[in-house]
Amino acid sequence: MKSLAGILLAGLLLAGCAATPGTPRPVTRQGPVHETTLANGLKVIVKEDHRAPVVVSQVWYKVGGSYEYDGLTGISHVLEHMMFKGTPNHPPGQFSRIIAEHGGRENAFTAQDYTAYFQQLEKSRLPIAFELEADRMRHLSLDPGEAAKELQVVMEERRLRTDDNPQALTWEQFSATAWQVSPYRHPIIGWMNDIEHLNADDLRRWYQTWYAPNNATLVVVGDVEPQEVFALAERHYGPLQPSTISPAKPRIEPPQRGERRIVVKAPAELPYLIMGYKVPSLKTADEDWKPYALEVLGGVLDGSRSARLERELVRGSQIAASVSTGYSLTARLGDLFTVGGTPAQGHDAAALEHALKAQIERFKTQPVSADELARIKAQVTASKVYELDSVFYQAMQIGVMETVGLDWRLLDEYPQRIAAVTPEQIMAVAREFLIEDNLTVAVLDPQPLDGAAPRSLGGGGMLRH
Amino acid sequence: MKLITQKALIVITLCWSGVAAALPQIEHWQTANGARVYFVAAHELPMVDVQVVFDAGSARDTVPGVASLTARLLMEGAGDLDANAIAERFDALGARVSSNAGRDNASVSLRSLTDPALLQPALETLAQVLRAPAFPAAAFERERSRVLMALRAQEQNPGALADRAFYRALYGTHPYAQPPLGTMESVKALTRDDVAGHYHRHFVARNAIVVIVGDLPRNAAQAVAETLAGQLPAGNAPAPLPEVEGVNADTVHVAHPSSQTHILVGQPVLHRGDADYFALYVGNHILGGSGLVSRISDEVREKRGLAYSAYSYFLPMRKAGPFQLGAQTKNESAAEALAIMRATLQRYRDAGPTAEELVAAKKNITGGFPLNIDSNSDIAGYLAMIAFYRLPLDYLDRFIEQVNAVTAEQIRDAFRRRVDPERLVTVTVGNGK
Numbered sequence: 001m002k003s004l005a006g007i008l009l010a011g012l013l014l015a016g017c018a019a020t021p022g023t024p025r026p027v028t029r030q031g032p033v034h035e036t037t038l039a040n041g042l043k044v045i046v047k048e049d050h051r052a053p054v055v056v057s058q059v060w061y062k063v064g065g066s067y068e069y070d071g072l073t074g075i076s077h078v079l080e081h082m083m084f085k086g087t088p089n090h091p092p093g094q095f096s097r098i099i100a101e102h103g104g105r106e107n108a109f110t111a112q113d114y115t116a117y118f119q120q121l122e123k124s125r126l127p128i129a130f131e132l133e134a135d136r137m138r139h140l141s142l143d144p145g146e147a148a149k150e151l152q153v154v155m156e157e158r159r160l161r162t163d164d165n166p167q168a169l170t171w172e173q174f175s176a177t178a179w180q181v182s183p184y185r186h187p188i189i190g191w192m193n194d195i196e197h198l199n200a201d202d203l204r205r206w207y208q209t210w211y212a213p214n215n216a217t218l219v220v221v222g223d224v225e226p227q228e229v230f231a232l233a234e235r236h237y238g239p240l241q242p243s244t245i246s247p248a249k250p251r252i253e254p255p256q257r258g259e260r261r262i263v264v265k266a267p268a269e270l271p272y273l274i275m276g277y278k279v280p281s282l283k284t285a286d287e288d289w290k291p292y293a294l295e296v297l298g299g300v301l302d303g304s305r306s307a308r309l310e311r312e313l314v315r316g317s318q319i320a321a322s323v324s325t326g327y328s329l330t331a332r333l334g335d336l337f338t339v340g341g342t343p344a345q346g347h348d349a350a351a352l353e354h355a356l357k358a359q360i361e362r363f364k365t366q367p368v369s370a371d372e373l374a375r376i377k378a379q380v381t382a383s384k385v386y387e388l389d390s391v392f393y394q395a396m397q398i399g400v401m402e403t404v405g406l407d408w409r410l411l412d413e414y415p416q417r418i419a420a421v422t423p424e425q426i427m428a429v430a431r432e433f434l435i436e437d438n439l440t441v442a443v444l445d446p447q448p449l450d451g452a453a454p455r456s457l458g459g460g461g462m463l464r465h
Numbered sequence: 466m467k468l469i470t471q472k473a474l475i476v477i478t479l480c481w482s483g484v485a486a487a488l489p490q491i492e493h494w495q496t497a498n499g500a501r502v503y504f505v506a507a508h509e510l511p512m513v514d515v516q517v518v519f520d521a522g523s524a525r526d527t528v529p530g531v532a533s534l535t536a537r538l539l540m541e542g543a544g545d546l547d548a549n550a551i552a553e554r555f556d557a558l559g560a561r562v563s564s565n566a567g568r569d570n571a572s573v574s575l576r577s578l579t580d581p582a583l584l585q586p587a588l589e590t591l592a593q594v595l596r597a598p599a600f601p602a603a604a605f606e607r608e609r610s611r612v613l614m615a616l617r618a619q620e621q622n623p624g625a626l627a628d629r630a631f632y633r634a635l636y637g638t639h640p641y642a643q644p645p646l647g648t649m650e651s652v653k654a655l656t657r658d659d660v661a662g663h664y665h666r667h668f669v670a671r672n673a674i675v676v677i678v679g680d681l682p683r684n685a686a687q688a689v690a691e692t693l694a695g696q697l698p699a700g701n702a703p704a705p706l707p708e709v710e711g712v713n714a715d716t717v718h719v720a721h722p723s724s725q726t727h728i729l730v731g732q733p734v735l736h737r738g739d740a741d742y743f744a745l746y747v748g749n750h751i752l753g754g755s756g757l758v759s760r761i762s763d764e765v766r767e768k769r770g771l772a773y774s775a776y777s778y779f780l781p782m783r784k785a786g787p788f789q790l791g792a793q794t795k796n797e798s799a800a801e802a803l804a805i806m807r808a809t810l811q812r813y814r815d816a817g818p819t820a821e822e823l824v825a826a827k828k829n830i831t832g833g834f835p836l837n838i839d840s841n842s843d844i845a846g847y848l849a850m851i852a853f854y855r856l857p858l859d860y861l862d863r864f865i866e867q868v869n870a871v872t873a874e875q876i877r878d879a880f881r882r883r884v885d886p887e888r889l890v891t892v893t894v895g896n897g898k
Contacts, residue, residue, distance in 0.1 A: 051509045052839035084757070093767060096757045101825050103832015122835045152770030156725065160773055160793050164723040166621055267722045269620040305540070306552035315548055318607055321614040342618075345610045375556045382559025382578050385512050389840045449620055449722060 027230065030409055033398070034226035040242045041214025044233045045398055045408065046226040049391050055222030056391050057129045058118040059137070060399040063210035065188040066112040066333060067248050074190015075198060075206050077110040078147075078154050082203055083117065084108075085146040087139040092146055095132050102128050110188055113332040114403040120392065123223045130236040137216065138240050140207055144200040151198060158189045166268035170444040173264045174274045178336055178440035182253040212243035217402045221395040253278070253334065260440040268446035270321075273349040275356060276336035278438045279327065279429075282406055284334040291329050292417045293425040294337060294433070298327045299376040300368050300426070301339070301359065306375060308359060309339075319347050319355045332404040337434065349443045363430035367423035380418045489844050491851075491858050492683065499671035500694035503852045504686040505678045507841050511579045513679025514845040515588075517595065517693055518853050521571040521667035523645035524706055524783070528655055530612065530647020531663045535600075536566040537608045538660060539573065542599035551590060560587040568641055569783045570853055571667075576842075579680045588692045596696045598664060605657045612652050619646075623719075624793070627727040627894040630717045634890040635733050635787055639709050669700020674852045678845040709733045709785040712888055719894040726799035726895030728792050730806060733785035734883050737854035741879045743867045745779050748876035750826045751818045752810070753777025753790060758825075764809045765792050771802045777810070783854065788884060796896040803891065814884060817877030831865045 025036045032048040064076050086092040099106045104121040119129040162168045172187050179185035189195075218237065220229050256278050282291045302309045302325040313320040323341030339360075343352040387393055401408045489505040496502060523532045540562065541548045555562050560583070561576040573595065577587045619625040629644050636642035647655070675690040712732050735745060746754075753761035753776045765775035775792040790810060794802040818826070838844055838861065851860050 052835060054835050054839045093757065093763075097825065100755060100758050100829040101832070103829055103834070103836075105833060105836060120833075120836055122832060125832070149767075149770040153766055153773055156771070156794060157773035159723075159725045159795060164623055164725055267621065269617045270614065304552065304556045306549065306556040311549055311552070314611075315604075315607065318610075321611050342614065345614060371553075371557075375553065378557050378559040382512075382561075382583075385510060385578055386561075386576060388510050389512070389842055391839065446621075450720075 025230070025234075027226070029226075030412070033408065034230075035408075036230050038213065038234060038238055040238065040240055041212075042233070042237050042240075043217045043402065044230060044237075045217065045219050045402065046224060046229045047219075047221040047394055047398065048224065048226065049221055049388070049394065050223045052391075053123045053223050054120065054391060055123045055126050055220060055224050056118060056120045056395045057126060057133070058116055058219045058395050058399050059133050060114055060116045060217045060219065060403040061211060062114065062215050062245075062403050063206075064110055064112050064114050065186055066183040067210070068183060068186055068190075070186075071194060072198075072202065072206075073186040073194045074154070074188070075194075075202060076115055076210075077189055078151065078195070078198055079203055079206055079211075080108050080110045080115050080117075081150045081154060082142055082147060082207075083136050083140060085143065085150060086141045087135050088141060089135055089139065090132070092141075092143070095136065098128060098132060104129065112184055112188060113330075114400065116399055116403075118392070118395070126220070126224065126229070127232055127236075130232055134236040134240060137211055137213065137237070140211070142200050142204050142207065147198075147200040147203060151195060154189070154195055155192065158192060158195065162187065162189060163192070166264075166266040166444055166446070167272050169266050170264045170272055170274060170442050173262060174276065174440060174442035177260050177262050177442065178276050178278070179253055181251050182333055183251055184333060208243070210245070212245065213237055213240045214242040215245050217399060219395045219399045219402070221391045221398075256438050256440075259436050262440075262442050263445050264442060265445045265447050267449045268444055269449060270342050270444075271349045271446055272340070272342055272444035273352050273356075274338060274340035274442045275353065276338040276440050277434045279335055279337045279433045281331040281333075281335045282329050282410070283332055283404060289417075289421070289425055290429050290432075293421050293429040294327055295329055296368075296373070296376060296418060296421040297363060297426050297430060298325045298337065299379075300363075300372050301325050303376055303379060312359070313352075313355055314344075317355065318344050319352055320344055323352070323356070330400050330404050330406060336440075353441065360430065360434045363426060363434065365427075368426050373421070373423070377415075377419050380415050384415055488862050489678075489838060489848070491848065492686075493858060494687070496670060496675075496690055496694050498695065498697065498699045500673040500675055500690065500697070501852060502675045502677070502686075502690040502694075503848045504676075504681075504683070504690075505844055505848060506681065506683070506686075507678055507844070508680045510841065511680050512841065513577055513579050513584065513677065513681055513689075514841050515575045515577075515591075515679075515689060515693070516572050516674075516676040516845055516849050518570050518572040518674040518676065518849050519667050520569070520672050520703055520853075521663065522567050522569045523643055524568050524640040525663070525667060525703055526640065526643060526647075527663065528647070528659050529643040529651040530645075530655055531659045532566040532571055533645045533647065534605075534608060534612060534652070534655060535660045535663050536564045536571050537612070538600050538604060539564045539594055539598050541604035541608070542601045543594040544597045544599070546590070546593065547601070548604060551594065554590045555587060558583045558587045562591065566645060568645055572849065588689060592692050592696065595668065595693060600657055600660050600664070602657055605660065609652060609655060612646060613649065616646055616649055616652065623721045623723045623725065623727045623894045626719050626721060627729050627892050630719055630892045630894065631729045631731065631787070631789070631890065634715050634717050634892060635712055635731065636709065637712070639707060639784075641709065641733075641782070641784065641786075666700075667703065668697065670694050670697040671700050672702045673697065674849065676845055676848045676852060678841045678848065706784050712890060714888050714890065716891045717893070718896075719892075720897050721894050722897035723895045724795060725793045726796050726893050728794070728799060728803050728806065729789055729892040730791075730803070730810075730889050731787050731789040732885065732889055734788040735779045735781045736783060736785050737781045737850075738856055739781065741883055742781060743871050744875040744879035745883060747823070747826055747830065747868055747871045748813075748818065748880055749777055749779050749788075750830060751822045751876075752813050755826065755829060760809055760813060761790060761792075761806060764805050765794075765802055769801075769805070771798050771805070775802075775806070781854075799893060799896060803893070807886075807889075810884070811886060814877075814880045814886065817873050817880070820873060823871075823873050823876070827869055827871075830868050834865055
């Protein structure tokens, strides 16, 4: 049902914008999710959630750590910081002040496969978010003085997150070893030396290359009317010109031809172990049941307190003080299935590795039990409801899918795809991928903390601004 | 401050900026054995969040670390169920359970779908955990060992070391000085009897609050509370905590081989329900509580690039909780950053906020208020806080009005009376020597 405000807004749009294309854009819809694409290529996805009078607006750019190359690592993340440093219309810091005065919360994050900017607002304030976001999509100032200061901030962030954190250092070294060619080998925050040598010209080129409406997705979730949001998006983003986006050269990781092992020495108290196997994601799998089978395998190991690692390695044999797994269905360029943790008192990393390998081997010879699969299915079913308690999380899910090149409709299929995974399929992916030749192992070897010289160095996951 | 002891229904709808932000309707009653229950119906999603909160945090430790270890051990066995059976039950129901202890309180949380076939068994299992935890000896040894590992892990974490030193310096002999995890010495000395004693003393109905937010009718919520708390012994709430004494302007440095120095500056100030709460809350929002637009962040990060994170906050607790300014910067810049933080605080304390800053802060806080109550989990968190600290049940209803009523002069006056620059503790961790 169109609201009065929506009709008025549409009227204003037609009266005021000579450049507005006359033909309405086609809109597709599935349940509460509505999608359209502007003439300049900006995809706009709106999901209705009328529980509370709030809205989240997220702009997702198809650029991140995995688009970078040697000498320029960390630039996507620095650019994310610079997006708050002003345009000709709005001096540095004003963006944040305006959103704050509108009662909004804002931030941004950079990951390997995307950079995203968001505002959470009372629902009537959506227009200001669109106005400011559209302004900085194409008109960022990138002042050299501001860039020099912000590079200092990013260096402090690197020190905080990585340099002074021995486990994070281990992850960084692990990724750089497991991946030899894939851009996933670079840390999202960048190597310190690269950060130190970035300048405003580099940032300008990166911005002009990747920040364009046709390289972005606008995701809006909340108490909104989709047609109104589309009209508002047309008004603010429609006038922006698209760019020609030249795809980055593909840097396909060659098949791994044997186990890799490294030791990382850093001031620390406790040892730490990371194991990772090369595996496909939804984007790279030759058959799409395989990533879901890996997902379920991960759940059997580490989905919850009744999962095998907690039950058998933490509570049972007490070889692990803490242990967990990692895998991302949505990684753009394939992924690593990781298992890692801290050995318990009286055990070392080698013992933990031995126990974890035994767990992995078991998948190759023993079918997963019906009880275990049923528990995972129950958790996935319940999660589908729990997710709806967060407007922000619903937007994140859509944004990630679209930005890595997957269809957001797959989100609705997730419970059925998980439920369809069979014990035979789990055994098959374990035998195909969780093998020694695909494996990289990193061990943190703790160095003395007291009396050591101070570290002066010239996340996995994502960095928040 | 009203103390609601009987059934009460509070319904207020607030109109703001022409948009009706529907405030949670809080229903409140007590179980027969004395547990206070707080319920907000939310029918849009077929799920429920339940929290059972006890005045059983580390401030009640007989031995440092016992509250935290008790929280860890609750799920390790109850009645005829061992840890695996408990975990399998909850997981098979799609339920999420957790158990935590901070300084002021300990809580057990459950998130479940409201389908009775799932919710009822989840509640019964949780009830069994709450009324008959077994604290098996083997689990006690194992979890104690994991706590010792966690304490060792803190040695490689300069932020954790700073936090630990900060509370020690602020609180001296007050229970708040003790780290919730305990210390290496105290945890090694803990016994299973300490844990059982803590549980029996504090996990009782008169010391319990049950918070329920979700898709249930009133009578079903009553049944939830009855199931979880109805079979606990009535017991008694513990005696009030001691008052916090004044603090000296101590400087504590912990050498650490990190490339950054972590800086914390502060003193005990604010308890929940304090008359100065809103003046200090709004005042701090401008000083260091509003992210990049705040004064501390502007001076330390935006203008000088000295830190990624620079902030200030008041943490209101049962007794005077900390006021804290914090930042992390490369070792070579530590002195400069600390000087700027102190000068920024001093300037703010002397002159207070500008009129423009105050207007902007109020707009941010009140304009963003709908975001504070837009999810079941947010509402459950508020409810637990309001109930535990015995704030008036119209706290949320009056929040915007109380923020808007704060004046610049009130902020200046409150900071002058409550923040004493001669008695600020300074903690630095880093600059490894």
